[in-house]
Amino acid sequence: MVHGTLDSWVAEMAEIADRQGLKPLPTEFHLVPDDEIYTLSSYFAPGRYRHWTHGERYWMAKGRDEHGLGRVYELVINSDPALAYLLIKNPNADNVLVIAHVLGHSDFFARSRDLTQVRRPHIALWFNEHAQWLENLHRQQSFLRVEKLVDAAHTLHQLVDPYYRAPEFRTRRAVPHQAVGAFDWVKELYQDVHPVAADANSYQPNYHVWPNTRDVLAIVADYGHLTDEERTALRMIRDEMLYFRPQRETKFMNEGWATFWHVRLTRAFSQWDEEDHIEAMRMHALVADSQQFFNPYYFGWTLWEVLVELYGIQTCFEIVTEQTDLTWVNQWVTSDVVKLAQDKAWWPSERPLNPENPSEGSQYYPAEDLARDVQRVFLPQEPEIFVSAMDALSHSLELAYNGPKALHRDYTQDVVNAIAYLWGGQVKLVSPHHTWIGHESDWLRRS
Amino acid sequence: MELSNQKGELDRQWYLRKLNRAIKDRLPELVTHAAVMGAPKGQRIRLAVQKLEEPDFRFQPDTRSANGGHTGLGAGDNADVLWIELTTEEIMNLLLEDLKLPRLVEKSGGSLQRDEVRYDDVTVHGPLSNVDKRRSLYEAAKEGRDYLTAQDLRFRTWKEHPKPITAAVITLVRDASGSMDETKRYLSKATAWWLVEWIRQQYAASELLFFLHTTEPLQVDEDTFFNREITGGTAITSTYRTIVQLWEDSYAANDFNRYLLHFSDGDIWHGADASLANSISHILATASLLGYFEIQGLQSRSPLWTILEQHATIDGNLHPAMRMARINQRDDVLPAIRAVIGANS
Structure with a gap:
C-alpha cells in the first residue's frame, strides 16, 4: 500500500529530485478521469482548437485502452508552471512512478534551450485564446471554409521556420531605354544580355523572394488572399506549430530522460511498501518495452544510462541543454557507447542473417553497423522546399525543390492544392522530377 | 462537466463523419471484390480503408527498398490501414440508395398495394412530442383562456391509407x-x-x-x-x-x-x-x-x-x-x- 497523499508523494519526489541534482519547473499536478486524458493527449495540450485529427487520436487512444493495448498514463505540458495530468484510475503505485516521470520531463523542459524558448506562462490560456478565435471564425464563415483552411495550414507544418523574417523583395532590373542606331543589332549580338530582361514582351514576375525562405505558412498568412481574421488564425496555428516543434525534435531524449529519472527517483521513494515498488517497476517494464528497440522510452533511457556511465551526469545535463535528437544521436552514438550498451545486453548484439526471414539464423551485429543504423533512423525525412518567387501582379507563388529524391506524387499534389487554396492564386512547385500546379477547387473537393 | 471535456468526443464524431464520406467515395473500388458479391445476406464483410490523412511533403516511397533491404529497425507496417465491417445491405445502401428505376410510371398491375402512413388526424391522447400547438391553443382560446390545461391538449396522430404500388x-x-x-x-x-x-x-x-x-x-x-x-x-x-x-x-x-x-x-x-x-x-x-x-x-x-x-x-x-x-x-x-x-x- 502506498502511504500518504498525492501532495506528500509530490513533496517527497521533489525533494529526492533536488537531492539528485534535478531542477524541475514548478509543476501543477492534476488527477483526471480517463475521458479527459484521452482528450488531452489527443489535443497535446489543454484548451486547443477543435479539429478532426484530434478526434481520430482520441478514438484510437480510447480504443487502445479499452482493448488493453496500452494506456495514456500521463501528459506533461511545457508551460510555466508545468502542467501534469495523471490518470485517476491508475493504481497509486503507478501514479507515484508517473510523478517521478513527470519531474524528469519537467527538468528536461527547464534545461533544454529550445523548449525554454517556446515556453509561455499559463499556456492553457494562450491555447484557449486561439481556440476561441477559430470558434468565432467558424461562426462568421462557413464551416467548410474554416475546416479546409485549418487542414491546409496543417499540411505546411514541416516548413515553419522560427527564424522567418518578412522577405526582401528584389524588383526586376529595368531595361535601360536606348536610342536605336543603324547597326545596334550588331552590337547586341556581342552584348551580354540579361536573360530575364531580354524579352520585353513576355511577362516576368516582378518580385523575387530573397533570401529564400521555406516558411510557406508565414508567407501565405502575410500575402495570401485572405481576410484579416483568417490571417490571424493562420498565424496562431503557425505559432502553435512552432511551440510543438522542439518537443517533436527532442522526443527520444525527453522520454528517455524522464524514464532514466523515474527509475532513480522511485528507488529512493519511501512512502510505499516493497510490492508497490515492484508494481511500479512492472509498469516501467511495460512502458520501456525492450522488444521494440526504437520505443523512445527504451532507446532514450538506455542511451542516457550508457552516457552517464561513460561521461558523467554533468555532460548529460549539458547535452539536454543544447541538443536535439538528431545531434544527440549523431554525436553520441559512437562505437564505444554501442559496445557498452551491447555488453549490458540493452542493445541487440545479433541481427538476423536475412531480415526478410528471421528464422534463418543470426549473426554478430558489429557496433559500427548498429551505430550507423541507429543514425540512419534519425535522418530527417522532410524534403527541403523553398519559396523561390512571388509575384504581386499575377498573384502567383512559386516553390522549388532541388533534392535528389523524388517527391511523393499524390501527396505533393494535395499539398500544393492546399497552398493554392490559402494563397488564392496560382501556385507552382518545381522539382527536377516533376512540376505541380495547385488547384484550389481540388482541395475543396477532397474528402 | 465542462464543454472542454467533451471536445474529444465531439471531434471523434467529426472524424467519423469525414471517414464515412471517404469510405463512401472509395467504396466502388473496394466492393467489386468477389468476397462481397457471393456473400449471403447480412454477412459482415471486412474492408481495408486507407486512414484519413493530412497530406504533407514527403518522398516517393522507394519501391526497391520496400521489397527488401530493410534493416528491420523501426519498420512500421500497415499502420495506416483501417479495417471496417459492413454488411452487404449497408454497402448497397451506401452505393445505390439514391438510384431509381428510370421512366417508372404509375401502372398498377391491380393487386399490389401497400399501406402508407399519413399524419392527418387529431386525438386528445398521445405522446407530448406530438402535441399540436396551434390546435391546443385554439382549444384554450375557445374557452377564453390564455393558458393551457390538460384538457386543451390535442395530439397529431396518423391514419393508414392504402397506396397502389406501380408494378x-x-x-x-x-x-x-x-x-x-x-x-x-x-x-x-x-x-x-x-x-x-x-x-x-x-x-x-x-x-x-x-x-x-x-x-x-x-x-x-x-x-x-x-x-x-x-x-x-x-x-x-x-x-x-x-x-x-x-x-x-x-x-x-x-x-x-x-x-x-x-x-x-x-x-x-x-x-x-x-x-x-x-x-x-x-x-x-x-x-x-x-x-x-x-x-x-x-x-x-x-x-x-x-x-x-x-x-x-x-x-x-x-x-x-x-x-x-x-x-x-x-x-x-x-x-x-x-x-x-x-x-x-
Whole structure:
C-alpha cells in the first residue's frame, strides 16, 4: 500500500529530485478521469482548437485502452508552471512512478534551450485564446471554409521556420531605354544580355523572394488572399506549430530522460511498501518495452544510462541543454557507447542473417553497423522546399525543390492544392522530377 | 462537466463523419471484390480503408527498398490501414440508395398495394412530442383562456391509407455463349448481382425474370441464372422475340412497367435482320428501359452495339428507353449501373 497523499508523494519526489541534482519547473499536478486524458493527449495540450485529427487520436487512444493495448498514463505540458495530468484510475503505485516521470520531463523542459524558448506562462490560456478565435471564425464563415483552411495550414507544418523574417523583395532590373542606331543589332549580338530582361514582351514576375525562405505558412498568412481574421488564425496555428516543434525534435531524449529519472527517483521513494515498488517497476517494464528497440522510452533511457556511465551526469545535463535528437544521436552514438550498451545486453548484439526471414539464423551485429543504423533512423525525412518567387501582379507563388529524391506524387499534389487554396492564386512547385500546379477547387473537393 | 471535456468526443464524431464520406467515395473500388458479391445476406464483410490523412511533403516511397533491404529497425507496417465491417445491405445502401428505376410510371398491375402512413388526424391522447400547438391553443382560446390545461391538449396522430404500388417486370438476359470467357462471365454476373440485390431492396414488389441465351433463349430461375454455364454461338433475334412474346402474354404494357437488362459482349453472328429490328422497336415503344451492358466488347464498335444504336436512334437522338454502357473491368461495374438506371439524364 502506498502511504500518504498525492501532495506528500509530490513533496517527497521533489525533494529526492533536488537531492539528485534535478531542477524541475514548478509543476501543477492534476488527477483526471480517463475521458479527459484521452482528450488531452489527443489535443497535446489543454484548451486547443477543435479539429478532426484530434478526434481520430482520441478514438484510437480510447480504443487502445479499452482493448488493453496500452494506456495514456500521463501528459506533461511545457508551460510555466508545468502542467501534469495523471490518470485517476491508475493504481497509486503507478501514479507515484508517473510523478517521478513527470519531474524528469519537467527538468528536461527547464534545461533544454529550445523548449525554454517556446515556453509561455499559463499556456492553457494562450491555447484557449486561439481556440476561441477559430470558434468565432467558424461562426462568421462557413464551416467548410474554416475546416479546409485549418487542414491546409496543417499540411505546411514541416516548413515553419522560427527564424522567418518578412522577405526582401528584389524588383526586376529595368531595361535601360536606348536610342536605336543603324547597326545596334550588331552590337547586341556581342552584348551580354540579361536573360530575364531580354524579352520585353513576355511577362516576368516582378518580385523575387530573397533570401529564400521555406516558411510557406508565414508567407501565405502575410500575402495570401485572405481576410484579416483568417490571417490571424493562420498565424496562431503557425505559432502553435512552432511551440510543438522542439518537443517533436527532442522526443527520444525527453522520454528517455524522464524514464532514466523515474527509475532513480522511485528507488529512493519511501512512502510505499516493497510490492508497490515492484508494481511500479512492472509498469516501467511495460512502458520501456525492450522488444521494440526504437520505443523512445527504451532507446532514450538506455542511451542516457550508457552516457552517464561513460561521461558523467554533468555532460548529460549539458547535452539536454543544447541538443536535439538528431545531434544527440549523431554525436553520441559512437562505437564505444554501442559496445557498452551491447555488453549490458540493452542493445541487440545479433541481427538476423536475412531480415526478410528471421528464422534463418543470426549473426554478430558489429557496433559500427548498429551505430550507423541507429543514425540512419534519425535522418530527417522532410524534403527541403523553398519559396523561390512571388509575384504581386499575377498573384502567383512559386516553390522549388532541388533534392535528389523524388517527391511523393499524390501527396505533393494535395499539398500544393492546399497552398493554392490559402494563397488564392496560382501556385507552382518545381522539382527536377516533376512540376505541380495547385488547384484550389481540388482541395475543396477532397474528402 | 465542462464543454472542454467533451471536445474529444465531439471531434471523434467529426472524424467519423469525414471517414464515412471517404469510405463512401472509395467504396466502388473496394466492393467489386468477389468476397462481397457471393456473400449471403447480412454477412459482415471486412474492408481495408486507407486512414484519413493530412497530406504533407514527403518522398516517393522507394519501391526497391520496400521489397527488401530493410534493416528491420523501426519498420512500421500497415499502420495506416483501417479495417471496417459492413454488411452487404449497408454497402448497397451506401452505393445505390439514391438510384431509381428510370421512366417508372404509375401502372398498377391491380393487386399490389401497400399501406402508407399519413399524419392527418387529431386525438386528445398521445405522446407530448406530438402535441399540436396551434390546435391546443385554439382549444384554450375557445374557452377564453390564455393558458393551457390538460384538457386543451390535442395530439397529431396518423391514419393508414392504402397506396397502389406501380408494378414492374424486370427481365435480365445474360449472354452465355462461347465467346463469353471467364472474366466476361464474372463481370456480367457481378453487374447482374448488384442489380438484382438493389431491385430486391428498393422494389420488393417487382417481378424478376431471368434468361440465358446463346442462339436460343432459355428461361431459368435466379440460381441457374447465376450458376449455369451453357455454350454455343450467339444470336439475339430469337431471344428478344421470345421476351416480347412473354411480355405480351403475361405482362400487359398497360399494367406493367417493363424493363429489359441485357449483358453481352456484343459479339453476335449475323447482322441485323428485319425481325430483330421489329423486336427492338417494339421493346423501345412498349418498355420503360432497354438497358444494354457491353462486357469487354471489341475495341471498336461491336455488332450488337451498332445495331442497337442504329435502331434506337431517332432524328439523331438516342431513344429515351435505350441506355447502353460498357464494362471493361471491375471498376466499371458501378458506374455502368449508374449510367443505365441512374438519373434521367
